[in-house]
Amino acid sequence: MEIAEAGERRIDWAARAMPVLHAVGARFAAERPLDGLKIAACLHVTAETAVLMGALGAGGARIALAASNPLSTQDDVAAALGDYGIAVHARAGVDRETYYRHINAALDIGPDIVLDDGCDLVNTLHTERVELLPGVIGGCEETTTGIIRLRQMAAERALRFPMVAVNDTRTKRMFDNRYGTGQSTVDGIMRATNTLLAGKTVVVAGFGYCGRGVAERAKGLGARVIVTEIDPVKALDATLQGYDVRPMAAAAELGDVFVTVTGNRDVIRGEHLVLMKDGAILANAGHFDVEIDVRALEGLAAAVHRGVRPSTDEYVLPDGRRLLLLAEGRLVNLTAAEGHPAAVMDMSFSAQALAVTWLVREHQGLEPGVYDVPPEVDTEVARLKLDAAGVRVDTLTPDQEAYLHSWRSGTA
Structure with missing residues (x-):
């Protein structure tokens, strides 16, 4: 107290x-x-x-x-x-x-x-x-x-x-999920690792409102962004917004930073972890600690160094590559930052x-x-x-209100 x-x-x-x-x-x-x-x-x-x-x-x-x-x-x-x-x-x-x-x-x-x-x-x-x-x-x-x-x-x-x-x-959805999750997730990654996102490849798993926010913030800081998705409509949306859309198996060997934002489990699995480059950063912005398969990561590691940075654990693979897991795979924006x-x-x-x-x-x-x-x-x-x-908006005139509630009005 x-x-x-x-x-x-x-x-x-x-x-x-x-x-x-x-x-x-x-x-x-x-x-x-x-x-x-x-x-x-x-x-x-x-x-x-x-x-x-x-x-x-x-x-x-x-x-x-x-x-x-x-x-x-x-x-x-x-x-x-x-x-x-x-x-x-x-x-x-x-x-x-x-x-x-x-x-x-x-x-x-x-x-x-x-x-x-x-x-x-x-x-x-x-x-x-x-x-x-x-x-x-x-x-x-x-x-x-x-x-x-x-x-x-x-x-x-x-x-x-x-x-x-x-x-x-x-x-x-429009503000909390998109702007809140986007900013706070990037904040958590940067506090935990002090990494420069400009020039890095950031892989965002999931292109819902939260994933869209993370992708926008990372892109705004100069990162190249790859999106992974299971929903064809969301994947098309990401493509038309200029993002590179690939399966996780293809993105795994390219990414410097991985962020899961799906609400599902095992989005990053052992088969993906073995492909990742030395120093890859793994962060989760989905609610539960199941999006990154932490047990698979522990099974692959020859050594684990806890707390190499705040909220950062280093997993060393048998060939010497190091994968950095943030916030134990839990919500990075609320564990490594303030939400x-x-x-x-x-x-x-x-x-x-x-x-x-x-x-x-x-x-x-x-x-x-x-x-x-x-x-x-x-x-x-x-x-x-x-x-x-202090923002003011327009209001409908009586004629506009009547027009919106009538099916009889058409071409003038």
């Missing part, structure tokens, strides 16, 4: 760049839409998350928070949140057993609402804490990986309550907070399943962000 003061300073700094969430929190404080509700959250315990917790608390919620990644917790922020009266179960660098113990401790609150980032909390609730399911009215999911798992649960009729796909809003800039998380977390109040209002009419955030919530977040930036 002696580091709580440093955490408070970090939270205050993040809050400066989060005017939308500040406005939402002020509204919550006045209206108290969450009075009497208990929220169990499994999110990255960062300064930006702390601002979200403050807004939900201002709305009257009682909150228990666990970390959604064993390496991403900012310990000073966790300490500060404890001072704010939020039950925090998180510490940086915990093992798998402690990670899940923390999730279970957050669930001990007996939640009405759950907030998840990767679906580990919801999964634990459905497999180990089923006695709590009747009390849950719904929840929100923040990541692509989590949405994939939730949709599969819904398809198998295993999901027992409604979940809102916050990740799938336009403000989340998305606060200005980006301002929109994602505002959408999350407003989605919670929508759930509270509408849950009785919702069946178990995965729901999109209502478009009006997404639009409100964007409008508040523009207002905070």
